[in-house]
Every structure is written in structure tokens, then in C-alpha cells.
Amino acid sequence: MAKLNIFVVLLLLLQMSVVHAQQPQPQNQPTIEQLLQEPFLDDYYSNVVHGYEIITNSQKHASRYVGNALNCTTCHLQAGTQKDALPLNVAGMYPKWRAKNGKRNGIGLRIRECFLYSMDGIMPPEDAPEVLAIAAYISYLSQGQVMGVEPEGRGVPTLQDTGYDPNPANGRLVYMEQCASCHGEQGDGSGDVPPVWGLDSYNSGAGMNRIQEAAGFIWANMPLGNGRSLTHQQALDVSAYLNLQLRPADPGQSKFLKLLEDFLN
Amino acid sequence: MISQLLKEATPSFAWWRNPEQWRTELFAGLVGAVLVIPQGITFAYLAGMQPEYGLYCAIFVTLFASVLGTSSMMSGPNTAVAILIGTAVLPLAGRGSPVYVDFVFLLCMMVGLIQLLFWLLRAGRIFQYISPAAISGISAGAGFLIVMTSLDSILGLSTFSTTFFYEKLYVIASDAVDLISPYSLGIGLCTIAAGYLGRRYSPRYFLLIAVCVGYLSGLLVAFIWPQPVTELEYLGRMPLQWLPFNVPTVNREYLMISTKLFPFAMAIAFIGLAQSLVIVRELKMGTDQDINLDKEVYAQGLANFLAPFFSSFAGAGSFNRTKVNQRLGARTPLSGIAASGFVLVLITLLGPVLTYMPMAAMAGTLFIVGADMIKWLDIKHYAQVRSELIIYLATFVSIMFFGLATGVVAAVVLSVSVFMLRISQLELKLEEMPSGTVVRIKGALFFASISQLTEEFHRRVDEDLTVDLQYTTHIDQSAVDFFSREAAQMAVRGKQLVLLVNARQLQFLNSMGLSGQVKLESLQDSVSNEIY
Numbered sequence: 001m002a003k004l005n006i007f008v009v010l011l012l013l014l015q016m017s018v019v020h021a022q023q024p025q026p027q028n029q030p031t032i033e034q035l036l037q038e039p040f041l042d043d044y045y046s047n048v049v050h051g052y053e054i055i056t057n058s059q060k061h062a063s064r065y066v067g068n069a070l071n072c073t074t075c076h077l078q079a080g081t082q083k084d085a086l087p088l089n090v091a092g093m094y095p096k097w098r099a100k101n102g103k104r105n106g107i108g109l110r111i112r113e114c115f116l117y118s119m120d121g122i123m124p125p126e127d128a129p130e131v132l133a134i135a136a137y138i139s140y141l142s143q144g145q146v147m148g149v150e151p152e153g154r155g156v157p158t159l160q161d162t163g164y165d166p167n168p169a170n171g172r173l174v175y176m177e178q179c180a181s182c183h184g185e186q187g188d189g190s191g192d193v194p195p196v197w198g199l200d201s202y203n204s205g206a207g208m209n210r211i212q213e214a215a216g217f218i219w220a221n222m223p224l225g226n227g228r229s230l231t232h233q234q235a236l237d238v239s240a241y242l243n244l245q246l247r248p249a250d251p252g253q254s255k256f257l258k259l260l261e262d263f264l265n
Numbered sequence: 266m267i268s269q270l271l272k273e274a275t276p277s278f279a280w281w282r283n284p285e286q287w288r289t290e291l292f293a294g295l296v297g298a299v300l301v302i303p304q305g306i307t308f309a310y311l312a313g314m315q316p317e318y319g320l321y322c323a324i325f326v327t328l329f330a331s332v333l334g335t336s337s338m339m340s341g342p343n344t345a346v347a348i349l350i351g352t353a354v355l356p357l358a359g360r361g362s363p364v365y366v367d368f369v370f371l372l373c374m375m376v377g378l379i380q381l382l383f384w385l386l387r388a389g390r391i392f393q394y395i396s397p398a399a400i401s402g403i404s405a406g407a408g409f410l411i412v413m414t415s416l417d418s419i420l421g422l423s424t425f426s427t428t429f430f431y432e433k434l435y436v437i438a439s440d441a442v443d444l445i446s447p448y449s450l451g452i453g454l455c456t457i458a459a460g461y462l463g464r465r466y467s468p469r470y471f472l473l474i475a476v477c478v479g480y481l482s483g484l485l486v487a488f489i490w491p492q493p494v495t496e497l498e499y500l501g502r503m504p505l506q507w508l509p510f511n512v513p514t515v516n517r518e519y520l521m522i523s524t525k526l527f528p529f530a531m532a533i534a535f536i537g538l539a540q541s542l543v544i545v546r547e548l549k550m551g552t553d554q555d556i557n558l559d560k561e562v563y564a565q566g567l568a569n570f571l572a573p574f575f576s577s578f579a580g581a582g583s584f585n586r587t588k589v590n591q592r593l594g595a596r597t598p599l600s601g602i603a604a605s606g607f608v609l610v611l612i613t614l615l616g617p618v619l620t621y622m623p624m625a626a627m628a629g630t631l632f633i634v635g636a637d638m639i640k641w642l643d644i645k646h647y648a649q650v651r652s653e654l655i656i657y658l659a660t661f662v663s664i665m666f667f668g669l670a671t672g673v674v675a676a677v678v679l680s681v682s683v684f685m686l687r688i689s690q691l692e693l694k695l696e697e698m699p700s701g702t703v704v705r706i707k708g709a710l711f712f713a714s715i716s717q718l719t720e721e722f723h724r725r726v727d728e729d730l731t732v733d734l735q736y737t738t739h740i741d742q743s744a745v746d747f748f749s750r751e752a753a754q755m756a757v758r759g760k761q762l763v764l765l766v767n768a769r770q771l772q773f774l775n776s777m778g779l780s781g782q783v784k785l786e787s788l789q790d791s792v793s794n795e796i797y
Contacts, residue, residue, distance in 0.1 A: 039516055043364060046358075063504040113493070122621075123496060252493050
């Protein structure tokens with residue numbers, strides 16, 4: 001009996017050690033601020049920093065492929081670290097099938113489509129340094145996430161059905177009252193405030209041009225610094241109003257219009 | 266010495282003095298600028314850099330090399346240099362990333378410094394020992410590499426590298442349906458076809474025709490199929506500045522990296538200077554330009570050293586652009602200066618249009634440029650002399666299989682060894698005279714060539730020997746020792762060694778301590794004066 005007890009104790013110890021080994025090690029990777037201070041970075045971290053620079057200032061660092069006046073961080077708030085504002089810690093979610101293009105998307109294709117639709121630009125090639133840098137930054141942000149499990153606060157919150165159709169006329173009133181002071185009555189933004197329609201904004205193929213998606217983003221984050229102050233219905237109305245405005249054509253559909261636009265721009 | 270260096274280091278601006286030539290020079294500069302834009306963009310691609318760096322190279326390297334230089338040579342982005350930059354830095358950092366760009370700038374500064382060192386050591390002369398066959402072989406090999414690289418973009422493959430080129434062809438052929446993008450293949454083929462057809466009608470502007478047709482076919486494709494379907498690669502917007510100042514990063518870690526880059530920096534400095542000096546020498550022989558070779562070495566070195574400070578990579582003289590320049594009548598460095606100015610103006614005007622330039626069209630023109638560099642006529646030309654043919658083929662084949670850096674080393678080693686074999690070869694002429702055998706020696710008599718003479722001596726142990734030295738260009742200590750030793754051995758057998766020398770050689774041999782057993786006979790000075 002005593003022998004058996006020892007055996008059980010040993011077994012428990014063994015199991016504990018195995019359990020201990022399996023627990024994810026808390027990764028203390030350097031913060032972006034620390035990395036920016038470093039005089040010399042290895043290839044991975046220099047790429048991460050470059051990705052961070054592209055996200056925060058796409059106009060300067062990814063100007064080759066950007067066609068409007070937006071930066072990545074315009075929607076991916078706080079350089080892609082804010083929950084419910086399309087955070088970028090999603091490396092574990094890819095590759096996955098997306099209805100948008102009807103095929104399995106790696107993180108690379110996902111990034112390239114962002115340039116094509118949201119940034120209304122040119123689709124970078126697979127091996128473009130910009131794409132690889134953003135992919136590295138996404139991996140960096142995804143540190144500690146469980147592979148294949150949705151991170152907390154992924155994308156934007158889905159608004160529950162309010163029972164009413166989105167009403168652009170009401171949306172216009174809300175926009176003029178709450179948003180126009182920063183985004184302008186013509187939606188053209190100013191300084192750091194992004195344009196929300198017009199030729200310098202995202203195009204009709206972008207995710208933001210879907211009423212549900214934009215409403216979730218507006219409800220959770222807008223007005224900036226005072227998120228969740230609008231009602232669901234108000235957010236949906238504003239979203240519907242934005243959706244009616246003129247913006248660049250969807251590159252997937254109206255090719256002739258797109259070509260004309262590109263040369264006008 | 267220092268005043269001479271300072272004189273070489275200051276630009277001469279000799280072209281200022283003949284204003285009637287300016288019009289021709291400016292027009293030649295405009296054509297040069299039009300030609301260099303596609304080359305700058307595609308060579309930047311070869312170097313693994315973003316296209317704007319290639320254009321900066323076309324502006325600033327051309328400007329500095331022409332301001333400081335003395336010839337109408339067009340410097341700027343160069344194929345072999347661009348390929349070598351890519352080979353050197355790609356193993357160290359991801360293509361086009363900020364670290365990669367930093368390393369390229371570091372490498373180019375090293376190249377410039379090495380070339381300046383060449384200038385200070387007056388080492389420009391060593392390039393005379395590089396056989397023209399080797400330069401042609403390197404050029405042909407670079408052309409082959411360009412054709413292989415251009416296939417990536419023409420077929421719409423993402424860059425992939427294989428150990429040997431035929432593996433790449435095999436992979437492409439075996440999986441053609443999945444790998445090849447029909448859209449970019451179509452654009453590439455249109456470009457190449459337009460280039461070869463255009464050459465019939467306009468041998469000067471056919472590259473321009475090719476680019477335009479490629480661009481239009483790209484627009485046609487974009488009009489019919491949307492970009493999410495074609496996934497075509499475009500040039501994109503280039504963030505161009507008029508004065509792209511940049512301070513290259515140099516710190517302790519980068520200096521560690523520079524030790525890894527050093528062999529490539531040597532190779533680039535060498536190949537850049539070799540090409541530039543071949544061009545300059547051709548200009549010097551073919552035209553009446555007042556060219557100073559040392560000054561050209563200095564101009565190349567300083568231009569490459571300053572290049573990173575203006576966000577561009579290293580360059581060298583360009584054969585094709587210099588040829589066009591010469592055909593248009595340019596004779597002074599003003600054409601190069603004008604070309605760099607016109608590039609600046611043209612890209613500012615063309616920038617928005619170039620955004621939608623498909624890379625397949627660029628690669629198509631690159632394909633034509635590369636295919637032109639492999640000149641089949643060259644093989645016929647060099648086939649007359651066996652050693653030259655061997656140098657040409659060995660260089661070409663080793664570039665095909667082992668890369669440009671190895672090929673450059675092979676070319677240098679081969680041409681130097683051919684040169685050494687040639688120079689250590691003595692021409693011996695034997696004449697039977699009543700007084701004994703007369704050996705007439707033509708060539709340089711030094712440690713490497715004595716063994717040949719030794720064999721001749723040992724074949725005639727029982728004869729009196731007379732050695733005629735009047736056609737000998739050089740005699741060194743080991744030759745003097747050899748004659749003393751042989752004379753001693755012959756004296757044992759009762760034979761006599763006579764040297765026929767001129768006055769200067771007489772003086773020299775006596776001062777070197779030739780033994781008294783050698784009999785010296787002085788010739789009239791009238792004969793020796795003809796030789797020296």
C-alpha cells in the first residue's frame with residue numbers, strides 16, 4: 001500500500017511537471033517604444049518596427065500602394081491595438097476562407113486586399129516589403145493569443161437588430177450634430193481627421209462600406225474618445241448616410257470608372 | 266603629388282568654354298534621360314530596392330560622375346553593379362526592408378571608398394590587364410542573369426530562387442498552368458514583340474516603343490479584367506523628392522556587417538571601374554576628347570561614395586547609353602549633367618502616369634536589354650584567338666552557374682594568368698654560326714621565363730653559346746645569376762658564353778655583379794636605339 005502511495009505521489013508530481021511545462025510561458029517581448037529606442041534591430045524586429053511605421057503613417061511609408069488620404073491606423077485605432085476597433089492581433093485566425101473573394105486567404109492576401117479596397121490603392125505583390133512588414137507586425141501583436149481562437153474584441157461589435165431600418169435622413173442629422181465638427185460637413189476631414197467620403201476616402205469595395213460593419217465601428221469608437229455614446233439606431237443611421245455618399249468605385253466591378261478615377265486622382 | 270591630386274579632385278568645367286556645343290549636348294542629355302528611366306527602375310529591382318532609389322541613382326550618380334569627370338561617358342545605374350548589390354545584401358536582410366536599404370547604402374559607401382583608394386594608389390592602370398574578352402564575357406553573363414530575372418515578372422511569378430538556372434526553367438515548365446499568370450505573360454510578350462519590331466523602324470528609340478506598348482497593353486488588361494482577378498504587379502506611386510538627403514547609418518553593429526559585405530564591395534568597386542574605364546578608353550581612342558583616366562577613377566569613386574547621401578545606390582558607366590550619347594554627337598560631360606536634370610524633370614511630370622506601369626512591361630524591356638547584352642557575334646570575334654575564346658566562355662559559363670561575383674573572379678584570374686603566360690614566354694631564335702650557336706632572345710628575361718632558356722642551354726652542353734640580348738626588354742637579378750652559373754659550368758667543360766649587349770645593358774649587367782667568366786660584347790648604339 002505504501003509502495004502504491006509513493007507511486008501515486010510520483011505520478012502526480014510527474015503530471016504537475018507536465019502541466020507546468022504545457023502552460024504558455026508569459027512572453028515579455030519588447031514594446032514598440034523600446035524597439036524604437038534600439039540602435040540596432042535584427043531582421044524580425046526591424047520588420048516589426050517598419051510594419052508599425054506603415055500602420056501609423058501609411059502615407060509616408062507605404063505610399064507606393066496607397067491611393068487615398070487614409071492611414072491604416074485610421075480604422076485600426078491605436079496602431080491596431082484597440083479592442084472593438086478592428087485590432088490586428090489576428091495572426092492566429094489565418095488562413096481562412098472569406099466570402100469576399102471566395103477563396104482561402106492567408107494573412108498576406110488579406111493585407112494586400114486592404115490596400116486595394118480600404119486604401120483605394122494598388123494591390124501590392126505577394127513579396128512586397130510593405131506586406132511582409134505588416135505581416136510581421138501582426139505576428140508581433142498576436143503574441144500570447146491562442147491559435148485559431150478569436151481574440152477578445154476582434155473586429156467590430158455586431159449591433160443587435162433594432163427593429164427599424166437604418167434611416168439616412170436621420171443619419172444626416174446625427175452626422176451634422178456629432179461628426180461634422182471634426183469630419184467636416186462635406187466629409188472631407190482635416191489634418192489628422194480622415195475623410196469619410198469623397199475621392200480621398202475608402203472605396204465602395206471596402207468593409208467600411210457595409211452598413212453593419214461601419215455601424216459597429218461608429219457605435220464602439222465614435223465620436224473619438226467618447227465611444228458607445230450613440231444609440232445603436234443612431235450608429236446605423238449615420239452608417240447608412242455615409243453609405244449613400246460619393247466615394248471611389250469598387251475595383252472589383254466598375255473597371256472603366258476605376259481607370260478614369262485613377263487618372264483624375 | 267598632392268597638388269596633382271588636388272587638381273584631379275576639382276571639377277574642370279572645360280565644357281563651359283565652347284557654348285556652340287551646348288545644344289547638341291542638351292539634346293543628347295534628353296535622350297539619355299529617356300533611356301535611363303526604365304533602366305533605373307528595373308536595375309533597382311535587380312538590386313532589391315524600391316524603384317525610386319534607381320531613379321535617384323540615375324540622377325545623382327550621373328550628375329556627380331559627369332561634373333567631376335572629363336568624358337562624355339554616361340554613368341548611372343549599371344546592370345552588373347545592381348546584380349552584385351542584390352547578391353551581397355539579400356542574404357542579410359529582407360528584400361526592400363529598411364535594414365536592407367541601410368545595408369545597401371553601407372555597401373555603396375564602401376564601394377566608393379575602395380574606388381577612391383584605387384585612385385590614390387594610381388591603380389587604374391591594373392584594369393589594362395583585364396582582357397576585353399573578359400569584359401565581354403561578364404557583360405554577356407550579366408545579360409543572361411537579367412533575362413532569367415525578367416522571367417519572374419513577365420510570367421507573374423513571385424520571386425523564387427533555385428541553385429541553378431535550369432532548375433528554374435524546369436519548375437516553370439513543369440507547372441506552367443499554375444505558376445504563370447496569363448495577364449502578365451500577355452503584357453510581357455506584347456512589350457518584347459513591340460521592342461523587336463520597333464527596332465526595325467527606329468534602332469534608337471525601340472526601348473521607348475516597347476515601354477509604351479507594354480504600358481498600353483497593361484491599361485487594356487486593366488480595362489477588361491479587375492485587379493483582384495489579375496493580381497497584376499504595378500510600379501505604384503513613387504514618393505519622389507527633388508533632394509532626397511539621407512544620412513547613412515554607421516554604427517558598431519553595421520561595421521560588423523560591413524566585414525561580411527567587404528568581398529562584394531571589392532567585386533563591385535572592381536567591376537564598376539573596369540567597365541567605366543573600358544568605356545573611357547574607347548572614347549579616348551575613338552574621339553578627340555581631353556580625357557584623364559585618373560580623374561575618371563576619382564569621379565566614379567566619389568560619385569559612388571556620395572550616392573548613399575542622396576538615397577541612391579552605386580552605379581558605373583553604361584555601355585549602351587554612352588553609345589547613344591556618342592551617336593548624337595555629345596563630346597563633353599555636359600550631356601551627363603543635362604541627362605540627370607532631365608530625369609528629374611521627366612519623373613516629376615511622368616510620376617502619376619508611371620504609377621500604373623505594369624512590372625511585366627518593365628521586365629519585357631529588361632528582357633530585351635539582357636538579350637542584347639549576349640552578343641553571339643562576340644564569340645565569333647574572339648574565336649580567332651584560343652585564349653580569348655576560353656576567357657570569354659569560362660567567364661560566361663561560370664556566371665551562368667555560379668553567379669556574377671564568381672564570374673568576375675574567374676575573369677580576372679583568367680585574364681591575369683593569360684597575361685602572365687604571355688609575358689613569361691620568350692621568343693628564341695637559334696642561328697648556327699661558325700663561331701658557335703647564337704641564341705636571339707625576344708621578350709622579358711626574368712625569373713618566370715628563365716626556365717625556358719635553361720632547357721635550351723642544357724640541350725647544347727657541348728657548344729660555344731652566344732646570347733643576343735638586344736631584343737630583350739627586361740633583365741632581372743635572377744637572369745644575371747643564371748648567366749653567371751651557366752658560364753661557370755661551361756667553363757668547366759671548356760666552353761665559352763658570350764652575351765651580345767648594348768651600352769645600357771652592359772652598364773646594368775656589370776652593376777649587377779655578372780661573373781667575369783661571361784664574355785660581354787657591346788653592339789653599336791645605333792641598333793639599340795631602334796629598340797628603346
